[in-house]
Amino acid sequence: MNDPKIVYFMDNHPFPFPEEIAQKWVQQELDLTREIFAAFAEDHWRPAKGSPLKVIRETIDSEGANKRDVYVGDVDLRHGTWWSERLTPVQDHWEEWRDKERVFSIGAALKPQYHGRGIGSTAMDVLFNQWGIPIIGCTEVRAGTYTSNVRSLRVWEKLGFVRAPGIPETTVIVQKEKIGGEEGRVEKQCTLIWSLP
Ligand SMILES: CC(C)(COP(=O)(O)OP(=O)(O)OC[C@H]1O[C@@H](n2cnc3c(N)ncnc32)[C@H](O)[C@@H]1OP(=O)(O)O)[C@@H](O)C(=O)NCCC(=O)NCCS
Numbered sequence: 099m100n101d102p103k104i105v106y107f108m109d110n111h112p113f114p115f116p117e118e119i120a121q122k123w124v125q126q127e128l129d130l131t132r133e134i135f136a137a138f139a140e141d142h143w144r145p146a147k148g149s150p151l152k153v154i155r156e157t158i159d160s161e162g163a164n165k166r167d168v169y170v171g172d173v174d175l176r177h178g179t180w181w182s183e184r185l186t187p188v189q190d191h192w193e194e195w196r197d198k199e200r201v202f203s204i205g206a207a208l209k210p211q212y213h214g215r216g217i218g219s220t221a222m223d224v225l226f227n228q229w230g231i232p233i234i235g236c237t238e239v240r241a242g243t244y245t246s247n248v249r250s251l252r253v254w255e256k257l258g259f260v261r262a263p264g265i266p267e268t269t270v271i272v273q274k275e276k277i278g279g280e281e282g283r284v285e286k287q288c289t290l291i292w293s294l295p
Pocket residue numbers: 103104105107108171205206207208209212213214215216217218219220241242243244247248249250252253
């Protein structure tokens with residue numbers, strides 16, 4: 099995740115990414131995953147507290163019987179604590195157990211050599227449709243992306259996200275270190291939203 103070609107599109111990721119924040123992040127994700135698995139062990143599957151699906155890996159066959167895993171990217175679906183208010187109405191017909199208050203955030207970041215091969219679309223489809231909706235019980239999910247990020251926009255669009263009404267685009271100055279230039283670059287950030295029908 100310390101690759102300027104990836105973090106260019108992630109305005110909340112400083113570059114270079116400080117190691118102590120990375121370590122804290124890994125620990126936090128490990129703790130959450132253990133908590134989720136402990137709940138499964140007690141047969142408490144849903145609502146899950148979060149997603150244990152985090153990393154995409156490619157398994158490479160090497161000489162002999164050896165196989166090795168190569169890191170492809172991260173996927174993320176979590177309670178977006180930075181949003182306090184829902185933008186979409188709660189529906190009476192939703193099941194009782196669903197999360198009707200919290201707003202969730204979804205995102206992905208793959209290493210550049212894996213872009214444009216359908217991996218992001220497939221991974222997000224699994225995370226969202228096979229985990230977020232049926233196991234976490236999400237009813238409102240948002241994604242933030244630059245308006246120039248056509249792949250990302252298309253991934254969310256295919257999952258049923260639309261531009262969030264009432265949330266204006268914001269101007270983001272991409273850190274100059276991310277583009278290796280003298281000055282930052284201007285991007286427009288938009289928010290997409292999905293709500294359970
Ligand atoms: C955004 C990201 C996760 C998408 O994953 P991906 O595997 O590259 O995307 P996919 O190959 O599944 O393509 C998604 C869509 O974009 C289209 N697409 C791919 N490359 C494209 C290009 N160069 N121009 C236009 N459309 C393109 C694909 O055709 C597909 O649409 P379709 O299914 O209608 O054909 C990935 O590119 C990435 O990690 N980017 C850097 C980090 C980032 O931007 N994260 C998102 C921040 S919200």
